[in-house]
Amino acid sequence: MQTNLRGPSTEVTIAPDQPTVMIGERINPTGRKAFSAELQAGDLSRIAPDAQAQADAGAQVLDVNVGAAGVDEVALLPEAIQLVQDTVDLPVCIDSANPDALAAGLAVCKGKALINSVNGELDRLQAVLPLVAEFGAAVIALCMDDSGIPATPDERVTVAENILAAAREAGISPEDILFDPLVMTIGSDHRAGLVTLETARLLRERLGCNLTAGASNVSHGMPQRDLLNVVNLTLLISAGVNAPICNPLKNGLAVRAVNLMLGRDEWGMEYITAYRATPK
């Protein structure tokens, strides 16, 4: 199964056994105090350099989230998306909890965007799926619903199947959905990693869909976060997550290393090129 996204003039293909597609996570105020304050002041000057740096580090899709407290996302999100696409020719991943902001973003976005995100909650399905269909976008679907985040891989897959059915009914085909098996903080439950990995394997096996995951969530509160994130990314990709949301500035070379070890980088050219481009 092949998920195609488009920027102003580029196309990005996400498919099993293809090199991993990195979705750059940096344009997001969560955990970034300075960026948060800038967004609250309507200052978007950080966005263009952040977009360029992530593209240089190998991101092929850029998440755009301006959801700091007090920000009018309906006004600011389209502006941020335009800034990103004026800077780099990449598809965007439009990231907001506000469906009106998603719609405003989709209206100005060039190419075929990814929406972040829908889940199995009825309200959210009803608000987001029509936008996906109307704009011919793709969408990230989180394996959780009105009952919360299921504890077992089987239950998470059931939520995914429900979302898949609702999407079909809305005229959205399975290749336009990237499922997210949900990465939880390992510090609060040492079996969390195992549940995520098993969910990823089951999603790939039963639904055949492409997968994303927020790879950096796992390490909150733990020492040596970078090491845990590399290990987690490696395990996720190996379990079938082929479009992780991550920080390409920190994990770009690691993702290429995984591609290389999984036979997805002929002669290691991508790995070596990325190494040469990495600031030493």
Add this chain to the structure above:
Amino acid sequence: MQTNLRGPSTEVTIAPDQPTVMIGERINPTGRKAFSAELQAGDLSRIAPDAQAQADAGAQVLDVNVGAAGVDEVALLPEAIQLVQDTVDLPVCIDSANPDALAAGLAVCKGKALINSVNGELDRLQAVLPLVAEFGAAVIALCMDDSGIPATPDERVTVAENILAAAREAGISPEDILFDPLVMTIGSDHRAGLVTLETARLLRERLGCNLTAGASNVSHGMPQRDLLNVVNLTLLISAGVNAPICNPLKNGLAVRAVNLMLGRDEWGMEYITAYRATPK
């Protein structure tokens, strides 16, 4: 299936879904010029501190190899093993191409040792299996034979099955064999990693045996070897390799991170303890 090794007074258990057992690779002159020269001069002073440092970094078994050019291994290997076991209470992995040296090492070794290694070559089977049986040892079995290193996972598993049959005939039970799917240099064949991982999965699935692998071989000649080694170790462990031969001083925390992410470290205690003990 459970492989038990013993030191002077400790027991080490290797089993699926248990925390990964690190076999420390450092006591080996390959690629260590200074150590090589010392061994050639009969100087074993580096061995005790190397043993202690690896044990401190979490190695639970120590490989002992004194095979530098011109060294009389039959004389030196037993001496090195005694030094190691006088320093740390761990099982040893007796590593030599010379069967007489293996026999001499086994004769002085305390507990139940691991022999490194046998493979499917007839000469080697005939020389090594009787030693394994006589001393009640365990053995590493490389998936190669008189025809060389098979190119495909299926052929490597066939070699493993032949070794298993020969071992049975010699009175050695499957739990006393650690199979090695063979890690090759990724720089010379970008599909090498995939073949190794698939071999590991098939060995675990078809034979149910415990697995080892020399995890550091993969990255020769590539930039950022440490990153490639961490990624490779993560993939190997995830594919079933539960007793990798590695450098615990470099990879000790990474192996604990993998254990944590695979749900084999309750509350992350091992990971956090190892982090605290790591020199910063």
